Amino acid sequence: MGEHCDDEQVVVKKLVNKRYLLFKIDLFVLSFVCLQYWINYVDRVGFVNAYISGMKEDLQFKNNDINVANTCFTVGYILGMIPNNLILLVAPPRVWLSFCTFAWGLLTLGMFKVTSFEQCCAIRFFQALFESCTFSGTHLILGSWYKESELPIRSAIFTSSGLIGSMFSGFMQVAIHDSLNGVRGLEGWRWLFIIDFSITMPIALxxxxxxxxxxxxxxxKSRFSMTKYFFSEQELQYARRRLPARDESTRLDWSVVPRVLKRWHWWFFSFVWVLGGENLSLASNSTFALWLKDQQYSLSHRNNFPSGIFAVGVVSTMLSAVYLYKVARSRHWHVATFIAVIMCIVAIMIRANPIKPSVMFTAQYLGGVAYAGQAVFFAWANIVCHDDLQERAIVLASMNMFSGAVNAWWSILFFAATTVPHFEKGSYALLATSISSGLVSVWIRKLQNRDSSRKQKLSYIDANDMLDEDDDDDDDDDEYDDQIAQNHS
Incomplete structure (x- = not known):
C-alpha cells in the first residue's frame, strides 16, 4: 500500500517539459491545420486554374460566369462560417474538421464530371459550406493552444500554408496538362480535380x-485517436493551464449575443477585416490570371506567373510574424498600416498604366503583401478576445463571414472579368479600402489600450510552479513571455 502511494506521488510531481510539449503541439496540432489549409487552397484555386486551362471553353462559360461561380462559393462560405465555429465548441474538433475535409474532398472529385456552368455553381456552393471550417476555426484552435508570444509565428505558418497551396495548384495544373491531357479521354483540367481528391483523403484520415x-x-480517450500515445493527461492539463486565465463562467447560450454586441471587439474587428479582405480582392479574385489570359500569355504562364503573388504573401506574412515576435516595441497596428500604404501604391500603379507589363507585374506582386493581414488581424483578435471563448469563436468567424459577404458582390462590381485589363473601378475601390483599413487599425489600438488600462492584472501562475521541484532551464522563456505580455498590454 505504501509503495503504491509513493508511486502516485512521483507521477504527480513529475514536471512537464515545456519545450518538448510545445514541440508536440506543433507536430500534431499545427501540422494538421496547415495540411488542411494547404489542400483547402489547392482545391479552391484549382477551380480558377481549371478555368484558364480549358474548362471555360469546354463548358462554354460566358461573360462574368466565373465571377458568378466564385460568388456561389462565397455565399456557401459565408453561411457555413459561424455554424462551423460554434460546432467546434460542442463537437470534437478532431472529428468535425476531419469530416469537413473528407466532405469537400468528395465534392472536389465530383467536379471532374461536370458538364455545365450550373453544375459548377452547385458543387462550389456545397464545397464552401465545408471549407468554411478551416480559416477562422483554426485560428480559434490556435488561440486555445498557444500563448500570445507564440501566436504570431504559428498564425503566419498556418496562413502561409494556404498560399503555398495556391502556388502548388498552379504548378500542378501545368504538369497535369502536359502529361495527362487526353488520357482516358479526359481533359487535363478534369484530371486536376481527380488528383486533388487523391491528396485530400489522406489528410482527412x-x-x-x-x-x-x-x-x-x-x-x-477516443478509441480511434492516437493522442493518448503522444500526450499524457498531465501534459494536456498543463497545455490548458499555461495560457492566461479566462472567464470560465461564460457558456454557449443566448447570453453570448448581448456579450458580443455590447463590446467593441465584434464591430471593429469585423469591419477592419472587411476592409482587409477587400485589400486582398485584387489577388483573391484572380485578376492577374484573367489579365494574363486577356493579354494572350501562354497556358503555362497563366498558371505559373500568379504564383509569384503567393510567394510574396508567404514572405511578407513570415516577416510580419518575425517582427511581432522579435521586436520589443512591435504592435499589430504597425503591420496593418504598412499593408495599407503598400496597397495604396498598388492601386495607383494599376490605375496609372495597367497595360504596361512591367507596371502590372510589379503591382500584382506587391499586392501579395496584403496576405500578411490574414495572420496579423486574426492573431490580434485572438489576443484581444481571449477572456471569452464563445465571443472569440463568434468574432473570428464573423471577421471572415462579413469579409466574404462583401466580397460576394465586390468582385462582380469592381473586379469583374469584363473589366480586364484596366480594372479602373477596382483601382479606386482598392485605394479607398487601403486608406480606411489603416485608419480603423489605429482606432482599434486606441480601444485596446483603453481596455488594458481598465483591466485588473492577474498574476500568472505556472502549472509547474505548484510542484516542489525547480524548472530553471525554462526561466528565459518565462521572462520573455512576461516581457511580451507587458509590451502588448
Missing amino acids: YGFLFFPGVPEHSSG
Whole structure:
C-alpha cells in the first residue's frame, strides 16, 4: 500500500517539459491545420486554374460566369462560417474538421464530371459550406493552444500554408496538362480535380487519427485517436493551464449575443477585416490570371506567373510574424498600416498604366503583401478576445463571414472579368479600402489600450510552479513571455 502511494506521488510531481510539449503541439496540432489549409487552397484555386486551362471553353462559360461561380462559393462560405465555429465548441474538433475535409474532398472529385456552368455553381456552393471550417476555426484552435508570444509565428505558418497551396495548384495544373491531357479521354483540367481528391483523403484520415483537438476537450480517450500515445493527461492539463486565465463562467447560450454586441471587439474587428479582405480582392479574385489570359500569355504562364503573388504573401506574412515576435516595441497596428500604404501604391500603379507589363507585374506582386493581414488581424483578435471563448469563436468567424459577404458582390462590381485589363473601378475601390483599413487599425489600438488600462492584472501562475521541484532551464522563456505580455498590454 505504501509503495503504491509513493508511486502516485512521483507521477504527480513529475514536471512537464515545456519545450518538448510545445514541440508536440506543433507536430500534431499545427501540422494538421496547415495540411488542411494547404489542400483547402489547392482545391479552391484549382477551380480558377481549371478555368484558364480549358474548362471555360469546354463548358462554354460566358461573360462574368466565373465571377458568378466564385460568388456561389462565397455565399456557401459565408453561411457555413459561424455554424462551423460554434460546432467546434460542442463537437470534437478532431472529428468535425476531419469530416469537413473528407466532405469537400468528395465534392472536389465530383467536379471532374461536370458538364455545365450550373453544375459548377452547385458543387462550389456545397464545397464552401465545408471549407468554411478551416480559416477562422483554426485560428480559434490556435488561440486555445498557444500563448500570445507564440501566436504570431504559428498564425503566419498556418496562413502561409494556404498560399503555398495556391502556388502548388498552379504548378500542378501545368504538369497535369502536359502529361495527362487526353488520357482516358479526359481533359487535363478534369484530371486536376481527380488528383486533388487523391491528396485530400489522406489528410482527412491523418486529422481523424492524430489531431488532438483542443486541450480542454482532447480526444485522448477516443478509441480511434492516437493522442493518448503522444500526450499524457498531465501534459494536456498543463497545455490548458499555461495560457492566461479566462472567464470560465461564460457558456454557449443566448447570453453570448448581448456579450458580443455590447463590446467593441465584434464591430471593429469585423469591419477592419472587411476592409482587409477587400485589400486582398485584387489577388483573391484572380485578376492577374484573367489579365494574363486577356493579354494572350501562354497556358503555362497563366498558371505559373500568379504564383509569384503567393510567394510574396508567404514572405511578407513570415516577416510580419518575425517582427511581432522579435521586436520589443512591435504592435499589430504597425503591420496593418504598412499593408495599407503598400496597397495604396498598388492601386495607383494599376490605375496609372495597367497595360504596361512591367507596371502590372510589379503591382500584382506587391499586392501579395496584403496576405500578411490574414495572420496579423486574426492573431490580434485572438489576443484581444481571449477572456471569452464563445465571443472569440463568434468574432473570428464573423471577421471572415462579413469579409466574404462583401466580397460576394465586390468582385462582380469592381473586379469583374469584363473589366480586364484596366480594372479602373477596382483601382479606386482598392485605394479607398487601403486608406480606411489603416485608419480603423489605429482606432482599434486606441480601444485596446483603453481596455488594458481598465483591466485588473492577474498574476500568472505556472502549472509547474505548484510542484516542489525547480524548472530553471525554462526561466528565459518565462521572462520573455512576461516581457511580451507587458509590451502588448
